[in-house]
Amino acid sequence: MTTEVVKNTTEVVESEYFTKEDYEAWGGPSVYWDRVAESDGFDIEGIPTTPFSGGLIARNCNLMPENLMVKHYAMLGLHRYNMSEGTSFELDRLIKYNKLQNAVSSYYMTLLAYDPSLRQEETFQVRTDERKVNRLDVTCSISRPRDKKDEVSTEELPTKEPFVPHFYRCAVSDSTLFNGELPDWPSDDALNDTNRFYVLKESEWQATDWIHLYMELLLCANDRASAQRRPDFMSDLQILKVAIETDIGGMKPPNERLKANCANVYITFKGLETVPRIDEIGKHVERKAIVRRVISPGFLTLVGKHWSGKDTEKRSVTLKSGENVRRSRKRYRFG
Template sequence: MEHGEGTNFKFVRWEKYDVISTAYDYVYVTFDAKDPVSGSVFSFQTLLNEDSSPDCPVMWSTLACRIKCDDAVHARWDDKAVDDFYKDAMPKWLSDEELASDDKKNYVVQESEWQENGWLHLFTEIAFYSKTNNELTAPPPLEIEKVVVVTKEDTEEGHEKLKAQNAIFYVSYKYNGESSEWARDHKAVIRKTTDGKPGHMYLEVVAAD
């Protein structure tokens, strides 16, 4: 979990969880997070808005992600601030040639990188849960096999694309759990966008197999 200027906080414990249903479901989550460098523990606030559909089972917008405070939340998503490249229908799975290519737009993520960035494994878990309709309650034993990042953001180094503000992730992974129904290779397309406001992120996930 990143906050501020790249600070990686670690989840400690749940504190509070509320759901308010109007036209959409708003989920208010308060939890403790730890700064692994200083050892300090903070109370953290997150506000999620869920707007899923049968064609895209996960469509979440994070409207707040911050150390607990009394400041007002910017609860309105600015869709106009997102590049058209990341809008409309979710993209299809890439061809084998595209999955293998490292170029200006595509980046094949190294194994060491997805091991160092726990949020990428979290994205994969979200993709798996959406596929199984949350039937499995225990944390699933998933093994990431390949990740390709596609983004329009121009970076000097290819590995910097992994942390692009707007990107599409093509993830191949395997379920190694006890459920024989899901014990096979899986694919997911995950699109992450931001509108430039602090704490805002939009996440869309579809299964590609």
């Protein structure tokens, strides 16, 4: 009696066990990853693999429910490209994606996007790499039109590096303000420092798509179960206030800070029933979140967290001894 075994590709093997020929076609892990590297992880159809080989899992988005986490990763890639190239591409639909068989993974997404200002449709390739579970800590390292993948962008790495299925690299800022642990929530007096902070008008943050994207990415990362199974779990989300912190206070006009490569974004919002591992206090309650953006050649990194006064209390307890100070610096080092 035979058992149908489906590989991590579109190939189906009619056998109870994989044959010698199957393993020869696979060639071992090094051969497999060399083949994956030829398309930078995006087009793996037809590449032989075997059960438990630790390769990429291929997903056809036409055959599965929408995953909000992956959708927002795709939108992050388009955001990175738009900031670099001055375009306005919007996600039309995800076509497929490949991911590792890990809780923390890299995602290799192929998607269709449209720029209404250019009246142009493009197929894009976007790669994101996660660094933490149940927390927003993600780097977009590739975002490009598929038919231009061999062209060098000014924002890409200066030299092509060896393919690594999952790495923990990230964008690094030249300013200490945007390295290390995320800051505490600024006081009202601090927000009055216009050289450091810019408090957005409601019309500004409503018209700034990436603010909503960052907030929704944080919520998806913090509640992956809802992102996978409840596509409407953010339907009542309301952003109430937004402030952005940069180190380019002399730039005029102030709203130009929205384009800064490095920024801490402070968002007050409501509309969630609960925030897993944080609270269960209902949709009507105002909550706070902090998201950091750092862009450096080749990378866009977002790190975010929900904030409460307890964060400061925990930190003050942790930093009582010199030994704990050193451990904290090591633990929270960003980059």
